[in-house]
Structures are given as structure tokens and as C-alpha cells.
Amino acid sequence: MSKMKNRFSLILSLVFFVASNASFAQSIAIIPKPVSVVLNKEIFQLNTNTTIVKPSASLAKNSGLLREALSSLTRYSFPISTQTKANYISLRIDSSKVLKQEGYQLNITKNAIEVIGHDEAGVFYGIQSLIQIVYQAQNNGFKLAGCRVNDYPRFAYRGLHLDVGRNLFPLSFLKKYIDLLTFYKINTFHWHLTEDQGWRIEIKKYPRLQSVSAYRDETIIGHKKDSPHRFDGKKYGGFYTQEEVKTLVKYASEKYITIIPEIEMPGHAVAALAAYPNLGCTTGSYKTATFWGVFDDVYCAGNDSTFIFLKNVLDEIIPLFPSKYIHIGGDECPKTRWKVCPKCQRRMIEEHLADEHELQSYFIRKIEKYVNSKGREIIGWDEILEGGLSPKATVMSWRGEAGGIAAAKQKHDVIMTPESHLYLDYYQSLQANEPTAAAGFTPLSKVYSYEPISAELRPEDEQYIKGVQANVWSEYMPTTKHVEYMAFPRALALSEIAWSQKELRNYDDFLVRLRQHRAILTQKEVNFFDRFEEFTYDFLMDKSGNTTVHLASTLPNTTIHYTLDGKIPTINDKVYSNQIVIDKSAYLKAQIFVGSKPYGQAFEQVFSYHKAIAKKVTLGNQPKAGYNPAVPFVLVNGLAGNSRYNNMQWVGFSGENVEATIDLESVQSISQIGINILKYHWQRMWEPNKLVFSLSEDGIHYQEVYRTSDFPANGINQISAKIATKKARFIKVQAENKGIIPAGEYGAGGKAWLLVDEIFVE
The missing domain is CATH 3.30.379.10 (Chitobiase/beta-hexosaminidase domain 2-like)
Known part of the structure; x- marks a missing residue:
């Protein structure tokens, strides 16, 4: 009996030990x-x-x-x-x-x-x-x-950026930000200090940078795409003194963080020009910008005073920051002013420069030479490739990976920071109640999926990819809480991309660990986005018009309940299993449940079926860039694009017309045709000059049935043309692109985007 008791005690001890060790x-x-x-x-x-x-x-x-x-x-x-x-x-x-x-x-x-x-x-x-x-x-x-x-780390450079030019944050928050970086083994803080909307660092030689450039008269309310723009009427601004900068640099160095300062040039200079207008190409006055965007007014590349000013600025910047790199921006520099500036044109002749892109290269090389003379190196956004790359420059590849790949092939060091995956000012949820963000959709899973070493690189060029960085642009982040909400936990995914070995990375495993870090982030009083396990989904329409819906959540031990009539699901509604097949108009709502309690927000999607569903669409011109979704039947799938244009339903044409022909496969009675047009002039998205619908029975002879040039709404214009009933097999939709954006408008001289959505036929 005693032996049995001892054996039972031993078994209990082993069970307890195994359970404890598992814990x-x-x-x-x-x-x-x-x-x-x-x-x-x-x-x-x-x-x-x-x-x-x-x-x-x-x-x-x-x-x-x-x-x-x-x-x-x-x-x-x-x-x-x-x-x-x-x-x-x-x-x-x-x-x-x-x-x-x-x-x-x-x-x-x-x-x-x-x-x-x-x-x-x-x-x-x-x-x-x-x-x-x-x-x-x-x-x-x-x-x-x-x-x-x-x-040990995979990459030597592991960076997180913060823009303080648009919105200014106190030194106490910057210290907290640095503490969070170090906790997750990020070793570089890219401090974006100057912008069109504010100059944020004290330069003693130029006091008007503090009294004028550091302030703007007011700030735009809402999103830049809204029209007309509204403003708060409140003066806004401030700057960091050199003593404050020294304090932060010392604080960061004690945490093994390198701070890289960014002084933007030749573009994003309106705030500096407001204080020192002689540095611009025009004789007019300038004002620190009050809304977000890319502005034509830049530093004059033909003016020697520009380089004297920037060298004097750098003389005060460089001693404050012991970093190897000084970031000089180089991005988004329109050539509009340079093209008509006598000084810039004279400089091009004197320096035998072929065009304004080479003039920008000349500008960057001149600054680089000066920075090199101080024992430092420049780093810049990938536009510094234009017109020829400076000899020792390091490239931050933000407009995708192409710039980084090109630079690496030229034996230049590269930091990968593509907008598509690593811009943390983009929406992290498609829920309608998300706070205003810049654009796009970059959920945690997309950040984590990024691989900095492109398959396009040759093995011998991979060594030039020195690291990876995510960027936090603050246009729509007026508070420190908002910065935290947008940056975390996506910054943790960045840390794993930058530090962990490629073969060890696994998103499901990352989520297991991240769930435990929820409590840590809470204890550190970080206002992080806690809905990173909300629905993921995909819709796949087949040739017969059936849409297969797949829903998933990474949260374990859950069930999904759904309805098709727009009602909020309860625990008593249908349980999702594997897929849902939609074959007619429906209003899908789905809810995750943990036990009997709903988790997070309900997912919802409207499916609007009509005669053109899943029919063949022939396009005269091909969509461009991020508005060329690889979604089957995207223009005839019953799904509407949203006003944030980030749910992969909008089809976009840059400077080109839309000509879409739908084959209904048989002659049918047509009484209504519709299409959605997206109009946001402040995003370079323009309504067409005219929109025409035509019908044909044979695909050769078309009869125009509707024409309009009226698109009054800022945002989605839902065009629905009711016509006298006609027989037709083919529907042709023609929309004439605005072409070149007119003078006086945002982005003047560039190509207009024309964005269209679901072509509806009844």
C-alpha cells in the first residue's frame, strides 16, 4: 500500500512538473x-x-x-x-x-x-x-x-521612423518611443525634423527658423482628400532646442539607439522658405503649409545662397548627432519651379546637365560632398537615384523595392522601407470606425510577411541590403496616443523582420508570443491596436457567378456565426464552416465568438447581383499601379469599392481613358446601367470629362444610350442611368480621362487618375 501511495505521489509530481514546465x-x-x-x-x-x-x-x-x-x-x-x-x-x-x-x-x-x-x-x-x-x-x-x-540579429540596421514636422511630440514621449524600440531590439530612430508644415530643430544662425518656420497659422481638419478643406483656425508649432536634442541623443545612446536626423532637401521646404524666401525660385512670399501634400515650392538649385544656408544648417546639425548617416530626404521634389527658374536653367547649362532630374542629382552630390568632408555619409529616399546616384549615398527604398534593388546592383547600401508594407500611417483595419489614416490597408499580417531580401537580387548583391525600417508619418496623428495606436503592435512585426532569421519566422508563432505581450504593452501604458486578430477574408467568384467567401480569425478556440440579411449575428445564428457560397444579392455579417461572447467587431459585406455578374470585360487600356487588382471579374463582381479606396475594388487609369466592353453572352433587355466614379482632386483623382454608355447586339454597331459630364460629389459618384428598355448583348463604357491636371490644382502638370468601380447592368 505504501509503494502504491509513493508511486501515485510520484505520478502526481510528474504531472505537476510537466504542467508547470509547460506553463x-x-x-x-x-x-x-x-x-x-x-x-x-x-x-x-x-x-x-x-x-x-x-x-x-x-x-x-x-x-x-x-x-x-x-x-x-x-x-x-x-x-x-x-x-x-x-x-x-x-x-x-x-x-x-x-x-x-x-x-x-x-x-x-x-x-x-x-x-x-x-x-x-x-x-x-x-x-x-x-x-x-x-x-x-x-x-x-x-x-x-x-x-x-x-x-543575434539578421540585419545590422533595424529602424523605426517618426515624423515630427507635421505634428510635434514632447521629449518625454520621444523617450518612451525610444524605450519601446530598445525593448524590441530596434537600434535606429529616424527623426524626421523638417517639413513643409514645420521646422522642428533649433538652428542658432537662422533664428527665423524658430520664430517663423516652426509655426503654421492653422491646421487642416479631417483628411486632405476632403473638399473644400476645413481648418481649425489655431496657430500650431514649436521646436526642439539644441539642448533638448543633446538630451535625447544621450538618452538614446545609453539604450544603444542611433538617432539619424533628417533635414529635407531640395523638396518639402516650404516652412524654411517662409522664413527665408530668398532661397526659393520665385520672388513671392511663402507661408508654412497648413495642409498635407507635395508642394511645388522647393529650394532653388541655381541659387548659391541655398547651398550656403544648407551647409550652415548642417554645421549645427552634425555636431548634435554622432550617427554615421545624415538623412537629406531627396524625395517628392517637383521640378515645376526649376523648369521656369532662370537661375536653375543657367545652372543646368553651366554644369552641362541634361534635365531637371540631373539638376537634382547635382544638388544631392553637392550636399553629399560637404557631408563627407565632415566625416559623415548621406542617406536619402530612393528619388536620389534620379539623374545618377551620389558616390557614397545609401538609399532608403520607399516607392516599392525597385529603387533598392537598382541601388544594390550598383553596389550601394540600401535600407528597405517599402510603402506597401512598412508605412504605419496606413489603415490597419477596414472597419469603418477606424480613426482617419493616410490611405491604404496594411494589417499586422502584411507587415510581418515582408521579406527585405528580394528574390530579384543576385546572391552577390544581397550584402548591400543593410536593413529594414518602418515609417510613421504623422499627418493624421495629432496625439501621442494616436502614434502608439498606429505604430504598435506593427512595430513588433518590424522588429522580427529585422532581427530574426528568415527561416525562423512564422506568423502563427509570432501571434502566440504577441498575445502574451498584450499584457506587457498594457503595463507599459502603450495605447496599442488590440484588434489584430479580427477577420481575414477572401472572395472568389467563378465563371458562373457564384462567390465563395472564406472567413478566418487567428484567434484560437473560437466560432464564427453569420447572417445573410444584414442582421448582427448572435450565438444562435448559422455557424461558419469552411466557406459560404453567395449566388444572389446578400448582406453578409459575421461575428467571432469566444464561447458565448462576441469578440471584436462584426465583419460585413454587401453583394449586389445584376446581369453583368461574372461576364467577360475587355479593357482598352490596362489599369496601373495599386489600382490594378488581381481580383477576377473585379468590375462585375457585385462588390463596391469604399471611400478609402483600400479594399481592392477600384480600378485606376493614370492619364488614360477607360474603355470597358462587357459581353453578356446573349441578347437581353437592358433598362439600367451604372458605374461608380471616385473624385478626390486633392488625391489627384479626377472625374472624367465625359462618361458614355453604348449598347450593341453584335459587338460592332453601337448605339449611345447615355452621356454625362456631371460628377458633383467629392468622393464616390454613383452613376445610375435608367434608359428606355433596349435589346443588347454588349455594353460599352467609355470615360474620358482628365489627362493632365490643370494649373492651379493640386498636382498640376501631372497625370490625373481616373478610378472606376462596379459596372452595374439591369
């Missing part, structure tokens, strides 16, 4: 994912007797940071010693044991924790992983699971 295993939720994590069977108890051991003075900073972090979590004191005792945390550098720069080894056993780094930064990043584990051990009395973590 501890779940607590090893490190972001970004380490190279390897191996659990052992030991447990380290963090308590009042725990000491921090630093064998060398070089680790005094790291040991102090560790003590500060642990004390804030545990309320223990953690004395620092040079001697090892029982229950200690030791920090040391051993480049023979940890071979990679910034790499570390974290060993947790019963009696000790060891953080071994290749260098000081490696020790620091090992500390960050340890602190993440401690956060997750708060609910079990700070019992830390025994493990060995081996880790």
Missing part, C-alpha cells in the same frame, strides 16, 4: 524571436537576495539599466556586486563564446542567470530578453523557467 515554456515569449531557445528543468527564483554581478566597469551602464528595470517590476533593490554569490545575475562580454556582433547568450539555471554578450550591445539585448521573461513571470512569483537562449 513556463509558454512564458518564454520573446519578441523578436531568438535564434534558439532550449528549456531545461530548472527554475530560478528572483527574490530580495538576488544580486547583479558585473565583472568589468564597461558594464556599469548595462547593470544599472538592468537593476532599474527589475526594480520597477519587482520592487526589490538588486544590489550590484563584482563577486558571485548564490542567486545572482551575471553580465559579461565574451566575443569568443558569442561570435556575432550584438549577439548574446542568456542562460537561466536554478542558482544563476548569465547574460553573455559579444559586445556591450549584445549584453544589452540579452537583458531585454531577460526583462521580457520577467514581465511574463509576474503572476507566478517571479519564478523564471530555466533555459538557454542563443541569439
